[in-house]
Amino acid sequence: MKEELGKVLIDIAKLVIGGVILAGLMRQDIQPVLLFSIGGFIALLMIVLGLNLISSGKKKQNRKKK
Numbered sequence: 001m002k003e004e005l006g007k008v009l010i011d012i013a014k015l016v017i018g019g020v021i022l023a024g025l026m027r028q029d030i031q032p033v034l035l036f037s038i039g040g041f042i043a044l045l046m047i048v049l050g051l052n053l054i055s056s057g058k059k060k061q062n063r064k065k066k
Helices: 002-026 032-065
Strands: none
Touching: 002 032
């Protein structure tokens, strides 16, 4: 279960990165520095959490096999 949640978080991070890039290309009344910093922070946070969940899920599976 943790592995699946980790994969979902990584997929959401990909979507956030894509949304930030698209919003930057549209050149609306959004400050680019704020857009890229908040979007980058959220994407990085989701990637780190997702990878931690995936690795902890694999460790748990390895313990069950022994």
